Amino acid sequence: MGQWVRLAAEGEIKSAKAFEIEGKRIAVFRTPEGFRALDDVCSHEYSLLSEGEVWDGQVYCPKHGSAFDLATGAACGLPATDPVKTWNLKIEGGDVWAQLP
Ligand code: FES
Incomplete structure (x- = not known):
């Protein structure tokens, strides 16, 4: 698996936030249940899931x-019909990190 990239301090992510890495x-x-990360671009057409409503574990x-x-x-x-990719996250030193594919 790839290297880890720092995204932000935990407190900077209120409900949803987009990043480009x-x-x-x-x-x-x-x-x-903690932080979750998906590809921001919808698998159907071009739209950003970070701007979507979150409800009951789904965006x-x-x-x-x-x-x-x-x-x-x-x-x-x-x-x-197609899924979007998930990203591995970790919390370290109060920051949220994502693992490159
Ligand atoms: S762009 Fe159509 S469902 Fe997301």
């Missing part, structure tokens, strides 16, 4: 409303 957009979500794409599981990236509702 190595040319890839990632969306990090604060959930009751709803702001463009057409497909839901994606924050833990697995699975598409849970049409029109999207």
